[in-house]
Amino acid sequence: MPAGPRQLTEQELAVDPLVAARLLLGCVLRSTTPEGVVAVRVVEVEAYRGGDDPASHCYRGRTPRNDVMFGPAGRLYVYFVYGMHFCANVVSLTDGVPGAVLLRAGEVVEGVDLARRRRPAARNDAELAKGPARLTGVLGLDRAHNGVDLTDPDSPVKLLAGEPVTDVRTGPRVGVAVAVDVPWRFWVDSPAVSTYRRGTRRTRVVVPPER
DNA sequence: ATCTAGATCGGCT
DNA sequence: GCCGATCTAGATT
Numbered sequence: 001m002p003a004g005p006r007q008l009t010e011q012e013l014a015v016d017p018l019v020a021a022r023l024l025l026g027c028v029l030r031s032t033t034p035e036g037v038v039a040v041r042v043v044e045v046e047a048y049r050g051g052d053d054p055a056s057h058c059y060r061g062r063t064p065r066n067d068v069m070f071g072p073a074g075r076l077y078v079y080f081v082y083g084m085h086f087c088a089n090v091v092s093l094t095d096g097v098p099g100a101v102l103l104r105a106g107e108v109v110e111g112v113d114l115a116r117r118r119r120p121a122a123r124n125d126a127e128l129a130k131g132p133a134r135l136t137g138v139l140g141l142d143r144a145h146n147g148v149d150l151t152d153p154d155s156p157v158k159l160l161a162g163e164p165v166t167d168v169r170t171g172p173r174v175g176v177a178v179a180v181d182v183p184w185r186f187w188v189d190s191p192a193v194s195t196y197r198r199g200t201r202r203t204r205v206v207v208p209p210e211r
Numbered sequence: 212a213t214c215t216a217g218a219t220c221g222g223c224t
Numbered sequence: 225g226c227c228g229a230t231c232t233a234g235a236t237t
Contacts, residue, residue, distance in 0.1 A: 046218070055218070057233095065233060082219050083230030089218090102218055121221065133219050175218055199218090213237075224226080 005160040010151045013073035013092050017047035017099040020073075020092035021186045024101055026165035028109060029150075031139040031157045036114045038139050040106035040129050041162060044187035044194060046173045048089070050098030053184075055176045058098035069098040074151040074159070078141055085133035086142050090150065090159065104132045104174065105187070105194045126191035175199050 008027065013020055030039035050058030050069070057066045057079065068077045069091055077089040077100050093099035106129040108115045115128045115138045122128045129135040136142075141157070150159040170183035177199030187193045 048218075057218080060234080063234070079218085080232065081217060083217095083232075085219050087218060104218085131219070173218070197219090200216095214235085215232105216234105217232095220229095222227090 005162070007151060007153060008074065008159045008161060010072055010074040010094075013090065013151070014094045015073075015092060017049050017092045017101055018184070020090065020099070021045045021047040021101045021184075022168055024090060024103070024159075025168060025186060025188055026162040028160040028162050029103065029106070029139065029157065030110065030160060031141060033140045033156065035140060036111055038111035038115050038118075039109050039160075040135060040139060041109045042103055042106045043190040043192050044105035045185070046102040046104055047184045047186075048100050048102060049093075054178045055173065055184075056098070056100075062098075066098065068147045069100050070096055071147075074149060076141070076145055076148040076150055076157060078136070078143055078146040080143060081133070086136045087132040088136045088139070088141050088145075102132055103135055104185070105130050105190075105192050106135050106138075107190060107192045108138060128192075130192045131194045171196070173199075 024042050024045050027042050028039050048056040058069050062070050068075050073092050073094050075091040077091050089100035089102045091100050108128050119128050129138045148157050149155050165188045169187050171185050172180045173185045
């Protein structure tokens with residue numbers, strides 16, 4: 001019987017997020033829940049790094065939320081945004097140096113039926129995991145999965161090696177208004193790649209006095 | 212105790 | 225292209 005796809009190791013993910021980002025393109029994230037199995041081929045990612053990266057959740061130091069980003073590589077960092085969505089990252093680097101790669105989009109390669117049930121709003125299969133919250137939703141991930149070890153053979157969520165990718169494209173991160181000059185975003189050609197949106201730097205709303 | 216901006220999505224114009 | 229939904233972490237008072 002043939003050996004399954006190789007699982008990525010903590011060691012190979014313990015690198016700079018900009019390196020890990022390229023490494024993750026083409027890999028398959030496979031989640032098993034009571035509902036069933038869904039797997040996604042990663043086609044779009046973004047790197048985030050503590051310290052010098054003002055867009056990172058770790059820019060201002062260690063907090064309860066970003067704690068797993070400071071831990072060993074190969075763990076899942078899941079966070080809650082905009083009051084309704086979860087986004088998933090693969091932790092890179094280690095030894096108290098925070099870094100992670102946001103999984104922005106993927107192609108569903110296993111469990112399409114379950115994926116469709118989880119994302120009824122998708123108008124076609126390419127949209128199922130087109131966007132970080134959609135990708136996370138399709139895999140059934142939420143805050144309970146924060147810190148899960150993707151390199152553990154017994155883990156419910158695994159990161160598997162895929163076909164090597166060619167022709168990697170780069171550009172500014174989506175929805176981020178700072179550090180736009182550094183190409184932190186990486187993707188390969190796919191209909192599932194999300195559409196670019198400039199970060200919204202909100203202008204302060206001044207409420208005029210009632211008169 | 213209170214405030215505010217946010218690594219988004221989906222529906223509507 | 226614009227806007228509202230919905231809530232939380234982290235900063236500030």
